[in-house]
Amino acid sequence: MSNEFKNLVSVNIDEIPLLNSLKSYSERDIDCFDVPGHVKDQGVKILNQYFGEHIMRMDINSSPIMDNVANPNGVIKEAQKLLADAYKADEAFFITNGTTQAIHAMILSTINPGDKVLIPRNIHKSVINALILTGGIPVFIQPEFDDYLGISLNISPQKVKDIIDKEEDLKAIFVLNPTYYGACTDLKEIINICHEKDILVLVDEAHGAHFKFHKELPPSSMEMGADMSAVSIHKTGGALTQASALLINKKSIDYKKVLQSINMLQSTSASYLLMASIDGARANLILNGEQQLSQALSLAKYAKDRLNKIKGIKVLSTELIEKDGVKFIDETKLCINVKGLNRTGFEVYDLLYKNFSVQAELGDLYNILVLVSIGTTKKNIDNLIKSIEIIASMQSKEELFKQIDIKQINPITKLNPREAFYSAKESIDIKKCVNRICAESIMAYPPGIPIVAPGELITQEIIEYIELLKENNAYLTDMKDKKLETVLVIK
Incomplete structure (x- = not known):
């Protein structure tokens, strides 16, 4: 060198x-x-x-000199050990198809056909798809809900305990920590509750790759004793897109079965560019993470203070800690509520990109979400603030923004996801599918949380919510009919 x-x-x-x-x-x-x-x-x-x-x-392939991720014994093994040490895990695995693959491997290596898994309803679609692969049975728990923002928060330890006391044969719990909007539950308490009954704690930490590297951020899952964690190093850690990691605690998890599961799912030609980017991003987080994240937190606070002075805008972050199901908040995620502008989040999201070349993470009915990361500059933040100031001064549609009663959808599971996936199906008019069993996932992306998933009963409430999203130009995905005039249901 x-x-x-x-x-x-x-x-x-x-x-x-x-x-x-x-x-x-x-x-x-x-x-x-x-x-x-x-x-x-x-x-x-x-x-x-x-x-x-x-x-x-x-951009190379495996060779004796460069090791092989399917059975690492050389430089990949060494790099994975450094990654495990950084996150206080026993072992770490490089994942090159995003945290979706890490979640699939996590569930495939721990859940057998018929095993029950406690999962929050605001999970990513990859969890449902993992249950299709394994034949696991979901037991849903509703996260807490913020009516003002119109978003799900996180699950409360008390609700977890109540369900565990009723469902004594649960094999594992799957926890989303943080949520897309940065809400973290009291994960340590949930781990204690579950481990008392030998229930595995599997964590989707996709949006928390940076937690371990700054004391003002929420604690990371492996530090608190989780059994497994899937971490998107590319999302908030600085690696290349699709570069992720699976972290395990060997006291409760079979290392060989995890590696076997990864090898079933991951390409035998795993990208060295992606794996090496994890190596470099991890080193950067150790050496520079505290300084960079201090800067990100400072910029996020500055943005919040400035944005809250704009008429019609309200940014919530630390205030959510007072809510049930929220122990910590990732303050680098700014949930910017825009309904005071008489606009939906979808509208503001589009305006930011098309008119001002500002790319937000997502828009929903009431909010836009922006991420302040290790690479964000003050210039970026000032452009965001200026753009929202201009949007706030623009005349909106004459009729007032309709205040919509967004309710959490309580799914009624009729078939487990695997049974639904392999059942005979037919497409019918969306207006005629009430009380039919859904055979596909329908979701707004991002964040990729199913509105209805395979095996769940389609209710009138679900149809009304889908129509509402369509009217407001939400990007709906994963369904067979891209116009969503028909829905795939079980025959």
């Missing part, structure tokens, strides 16, 4: 074993007769021009 490169990264090469090995390997004069077919920077010049020759040379 050149001195110039050492100075650039400011990291001891022993602290980035995979990233360093990949760079060194790419610089060697090797005659490659293996895949990928572009053969470093030799075959596809247009990709060299757009991605850069360095990237193309580092």
Whole structure:
């Protein structure tokens, strides 16, 4: 490694074993007769021009020198151990198809056909799909709800205890911590409640990859004793998109079965660019995370203070801690309520991007969500504030924004997701599908939380909510009929 490169990264090469090995390997004069077919920077010049020759040379396949993620014994194993140490886990696995794959592997390695899993209703669709793969049976728990924001918060320990006392044969609980909007439950208390009855605690920590690296952020799940955690290093940790990790506590989890499950789901040609980006992002979080996250928290507070001075705008974060089911809040996530502008969050989301080149994380009926991360600058924040100030001054539609009574949908499960997936199906008019069993997932994306999932009864309330989202131009996905005039149901 050149001195110039050492100075650039400011990291001891022993602290980035995979990233360093990949760079060194790419610089060697090797005659490659293996895949990928572009053969470093030799075959596809247009990709060299757009991605850069360095990237193309580092896009390699497994080799004896570079280890193999399916059975790591060399540099990948070393890098995964450093990742586990960073998160206070016993073992860590690199995942290259996002936290969706990590969640699938988590559930596949712990849940057998017929096992019951306690899951909140505001889970990501990947959890339902994992139950289709395994034959596990969902037992739903409703998270708490914020009427002003119109969003689900998190589950309360008391509700967990009440359900566990009734459902004595639960195998595991799946906890979303944090939620998409940054709400964290009292996870430590839930872990204590569940472990007293030998119930595994599996955590979707997709949006909490940064928690471990700053004391003012919520505590991370492995620190609190969770059995498994799926972490999106790319979302808030700085790795490349799709780079994720699965963390385990070996006292309760079978390492070999987890690796076997990952190998069933993950490509045998897992991307070294993605894996090495985890290595580099982890090193950055250890070395620079506290400083960068302090800056992010400071910018988030600044944005909140400024935005709350705009007529029609209300930003809530720490206030939510007073709500049931919320022990901590990730203050780097700003839930900006815009209904005072007589506009939906969907409208404001679109206006920000189309008129001001500002990309929010999502819009819903009442809010937009923006993430302040380790890469956010004050210029970014000032552009956001200025754009919302201009939107607030724009004339909205003449009729007042209709205050909608958003209620939580309490699913009625008729079939487990796997049974529904393999049952005979038919498409019928959406207006005629009340009291039929749904055979597909319907959701607004982001965040990808099912409004109705396979095996659940379609009620009039669900149809009305779907029609409401359609009227307000929500991006609905996963259904067979993209216009959602028909719904796939069980025959």
